Each structure stands twice: as C-alpha cells, then as structure tokens.
Amino acid sequence: MGIYLSKRAIWxxxxxxxxxxxxxxxxxxTGSPADLYLPIDAPTSMxxxxxxxHGFDQPVYVQFFDFLRGLVTLDFGQSLRQGRPALALVLEAMPTTLLLALWSITAALMIAIVxxxxxxxxxxxxxxxIATLLSLIGASLPNFWIAIVGxxxxxxxxxxxxxxGTGSVSQWILPVAVLAIRPCGLLVQVARSSMISVLSSAxxxxxxAKGARGRRIIFVHALRNAMLPVVTVAGDQAAGIINGAVIVETIFGFPGIGKLMIDSITYRDFAxxxxxxxxxxxAIFMLNVGIDIVYAVLDPRIRVN
Incomplete structure (x- = not known):
C-alpha cells in the first residue's frame, strides 16, 4: 500500500x-495588470x-524562473488587489470551500445510498x-441553473x-442543496445498479434462505460489497464539487476559493x-488518496494486492 501511494504521489x-x-x-x-490598476490616461512612465x-518588466522566462524559485518555498508573491501574501489569502478561503464540498457530498451520498x-x-x-426518474433529472441539471432557480x-x-452569506445555518442550505443534486442523481443510479448485481449473488x-429480513440483507450483507462503484463515482463527484463551487460561491456570495479565483482572474491577480x-x-490529490484508502478498507483484496 505504501509503495502504491508513493507512486501515486510522484505522478x-x-x-x-x-x-x-x-x-x-x-x-x-490575458494582458498586463497595469491596464486594470492604473488610470486609462496614465503616462508611460507610470x-x-x-x-x-511588480516584476512584469522582465521577460516571461525570467518571471517564470523567479516563480519556480518562490514555488520551492511556497512563496507565490503578493496579491496585487489586496497587498497580502497570495498563499495566505487562498488558505483563508479554502476551508469554506472544503466545508461546502464536504456537506454536499455527504448529503448526496446518504440520500443516494438509501x-x-x-x-x-x-x-x-x-x-x-420514481427514484430513477428524479435521479435522471437531477443528474442532467447544471449547477448554475439550479442555483438561479433556487x-x-x-x-x-x-x-x-x-x-x-455564510453567517447562519440557513444560509448554507441552498448552496449545499445545489451542489448535492447532480452528484446525488448520478450516485442513485450507480448504487441501484450495483445493488441489483449484488442482490442476485449466491x-x-x-x-x-436462512430467513434474514430485507433490511438486514440490504444494509448488512449487500451494501458493503456494492459500495466500491459508489465510492469511485463519489470521489470523482467530490472533485467536481470543488470545481463546481466556483459557480455556486459566486452566485451565493460565499467567501471560498471559487469566488476568490473568479475575482483574481477578473483583476489579473496572477499570484x-x-x-x-x-x-x-x-486538495484533489489528497481526496484521491483518501478514496484509495477507503477502497482498501471496503475490500481486503485490494489491500493485499
């Protein structure tokens, strides 16, 4: 397992x-940041x-090597818009996005599995x-449309x-629901298909034949063996939720990494x-590593191999 994770880390x-x-x-x-931060009639000297x-007078290859030197020490430079270290701004915004993604994928998984x-x-x-129809509809709807209609x-x-806003629990309900609908629709289909296959096993x-009841058969005997495909799709959807948070955070005014990235692109804040x-x-790499560990917990054959 350690060798496998090491190879994954290298790639x-x-x-x-x-x-x-x-x-x-x-x-x-996208152009020079000077076009945005300086007046239109600013003289050439300014x-x-x-x-x-800000180092933009250097050739691009010189800027690139300076960037690589800073990357070794995780120094991405200062934000042009806020005058603070870029990494500090990102680390402040990231927990909001991760929490939003965590609640969304958790809600989607719980509803979809059951x-x-x-x-x-x-x-x-x-x-x-009814479940199939609603799941197909949910899997087909784009996040931005669901957010606007919501x-x-x-x-x-x-x-x-x-x-x-993010100050109260009620302000999280709509963003979490918007991000959970599409993964939930996909996961319902995967869970249903996987469970049908497992329920027909010997x-x-x-x-x-031994008299086990339906609830015990579903949630004790069959569910664990049916979870591997669900975990696979859930991992992909969790990464998609982090990316999809860009739209949702912009619409709902969430101070997460998505809104920060949109603002930075708009203002050409390269750092x-x-x-x-x-x-x-x-974060997505760590998520994939976590999924691999879950695989090994659910199926000992993967851990041994």
Whole structure:
C-alpha cells in the first residue's frame, strides 16, 4: 500500500507541476495588470514603474524562473488587489470551500445510498420508477441553473432561506442543496445498479434462505460489497464539487476559493491565481488518496494486492 501511494504521489506531483506551469503562462495571455490598476490616461512612465515594482518588466522566462524559485518555498508573491501574501489569502478561503464540498457530498451520498438500495430491492416498482426518474433529472441539471432557480423560488419567492452569506445555518442550505443534486442523481443510479448485481449473488440468496429480513440483507450483507462503484463515482463527484463551487460561491456570495479565483482572474491577480490552482490541485490529490484508502478498507483484496 505504501509503495502504491508513493507512486501515486510522484505522478500527481508531476501532473501538479505541469498544471501550475500551464496556468502561469495562460494567465499572462490575458494582458498586463497595469491596464486594470492604473488610470486609462496614465503616462508611460507610470506604467513602466508599475511593471518594474511588480516584476512584469522582465521577460516571461525570467518571471517564470523567479516563480519556480518562490514555488520551492511556497512563496507565490503578493496579491496585487489586496497587498497580502497570495498563499495566505487562498488558505483563508479554502476551508469554506472544503466545508461546502464536504456537506454536499455527504448529503448526496446518504440520500443516494438509501434511495438506490431501496430501489434495487424491488426493481420496476413504483418507488424504483420514481427514484430513477428524479435521479435522471437531477443528474442532467447544471449547477448554475439550479442555483438561479433556487434563489428565485426559495429565497426571493417563498423567503424560506437567505439569498447569500455564510453567517447562519440557513444560509448554507441552498448552496449545499445545489451542489448535492447532480452528484446525488448520478450516485442513485450507480448504487441501484450495483445493488441489483449484488442482490442476485449466491451469498445473498443463502441469507434469504436462512430467513434474514430485507433490511438486514440490504444494509448488512449487500451494501458493503456494492459500495466500491459508489465510492469511485463519489470521489470523482467530490472533485467536481470543488470545481463546481466556483459557480455556486459566486452566485451565493460565499467567501471560498471559487469566488476568490473568479475575482483574481477578473483583476489579473496572477499570484493568487497560481496559489489557488496549486492548493486546489493538492486538495484533489489528497481526496484521491483518501478514496484509495477507503477502497482498501471496503475490500481486503485490494489491500493485499
């Protein structure tokens, strides 16, 4: 297991480095930050002084090597917009995004596992048909559309929840629901399909023959063996939730990494963009490692091999 995780770390580190390099050069294709931070009629001398103070007067390859030297010590530079270390800003915003993603994927998993297992217990029943229909609809809806409709209906129309903010539990309900709907729809389908396959296996038939009740068969005998495909898809969806938080945080005014990245791209705050991509990629790598560990816990054959 240790050798496997070490190999994963090496390949993930290489992918992370290539990603950061690509972001470095692509960010500079958007233009000079001086066009945003200085007046339109600013003289050339003022623009040159601004570029000199922030290192933009150097050739791109020189800026890149300076960036690599700072990357070794996790020094991404100062934020142009806020005048603070870029990494500090990202680390302040990241917990909000991770908490939002954690609540969303937890809610999606709990609902999907129970719904998919019950639907698989009686295939083609009324409950199964309704669950399948609703899950397909949920899996097909984009996050931004769900968020806008949710604000119009539940926040503006019915006034059940606030439109934005993070100060109270009620302000988290709508963002969590928006991010959980699509993963929940996908996971219901995966859980249902996996449970149908497991429920037809020999050991489940033996448990039925011995008089085990339906609830015990579903949640004790069958569910654990049906969880591997669910965990696989849940891991992909959790990474997608972190990425999808960019839209949801912008709509609901959440002070997370997504909103910070959008603001940084808008204001050409290169240091914050680079730090944000780095921290987000590391978080997704750690998530994948966690999924591998869960695999080993659920299926001892994976741990042995």
């Amino acid at each position: 993930s580190g290489l992918s992370l480095f290539l990603l950061v390099v690509m972001v470095f050069f692509m960010a500079r294709l 623009r040159e002084e601004f570029s000199r103070l 719904t998919g297992a019950l639907a698989a217990w009686r295939p083609n029943s009324v409950f199964d048909r 604000v119009l209906v539940f926040a503006v129309g019915l006034r059940l929840v606030p439109t934005s 050991y489940v038939k033996t448990a039925r 914050v963009i680079q730090a944000g991509v780095m921290v987000t990629a590391i």
